[in-house]
Amino acid sequence: MRTISKLTLLTLLGTISATTLFAQTKFQPQDTEFYEPKSKVVHTSSNKAPSDAIILFDGTNLSQWESVKTKGTNAPWTIKDGVLTVKPGTGDIQTKQNFEDFQLHIEWKSPEVIKGEGQGRGNSGIFLQGKYEIQVLDNNNNATYVNGQAASLYKQKQPLVSATKNDGEWHTYDILYTAPRFNKDGVLIKKAIVTVIHNGVAVHYNTQIEGTTEYIGMPKIIPHGPEPIILQDHGDLVNFKNIWIRPL
Incomplete structure (x- = not known):
């Protein structure tokens, strides 16, 4: 017959006693309710930015932006008419303010006159922290590499689905980003994570960003802190409107 040691017996009895005590405890609903601190109130309404958002472009001016070429x-x-349009040859523009984790809303539309093919058709980009590009491209009847199509994490991850719009219609991106x-x-201890909602459809969900966006070669790991949002001048007359951001 196997003998149980005193230490094992005491441990077993202690476990039984604790389990019995927990089972006999009479919890009330209020034991797991708390009332402080209260959540900040954010006012929302249809087709308007949340009340705590930073308005990056409301159709009137570019006071929140500067030239990348000549900071x-x-x-x-x-x-024109509340719409921001790329001016080819002038270069990228960036926010004057730097950001880290955020929720970004932006709407875009292909040029009025559709021309070109592949990456030469309605091309622009949204660079998160100036380094990680979410692609803007006219996808309609326009074959290109899948990790370079609209809503791709350019040259890294293709979108889960292609959330298309008809020619001439506005696209929306809602981007949740963790730097x-x-x-x-x-030394990198945690890679960036992005979720992208394209026209109301999740096309990236907690997608890991491997490093900087590179046209040639592999992504690079470059240490950095808060950085701006950059909109790309790729030579096409891409349109933007209703741009706002909520630091998280």
Whole structure:
């Protein structure tokens, strides 16, 4: 017959006693309810930015943006009838403010005159923290590499589905982004994560970003802190409107 040691017996009896005590405890609903701190109130309404959002473009001016070529100077793109349009040859524009984790809303539309093919058709891009591109491209009847189509994490991940629109219609991107984290020595300890809702459809869900967007070669790991949002001048007359961001 196997003998149980005193230590094992005491441990067993202690476990039984704790389990019995827990089972006999009479919980009330209020034991698991709390009332503080209260959540901040954010006011919302249809077709308007949340009340706590930073308005990056409301159709009137580019006061939140500057030229990437010549930092500190006004963004040179065109505004007409509440729409922001790329001015080819003037270069990318970026937000004056830097961001880390955020919710970004942006609407875009292909050029009025559709021309070109592949990557030369309605091409622009939204660079998260200036380094990680969500592609903007006219996808309608336009074959290209799948990790370069609209809503792709350019040259890294294709979208789960292609959420198309008819020619001339506006697209929406709602982007939830968690920035990468680096330790004090600049060593990566957590990669960036992005979720993208394209025209109301989830096309990236907690997608890991491997590093910087590179046209040639593999993504690079570059230590950084908060950085701006960049809109790309790829030479096409892509349109944007209703741009807002909520730091998280």
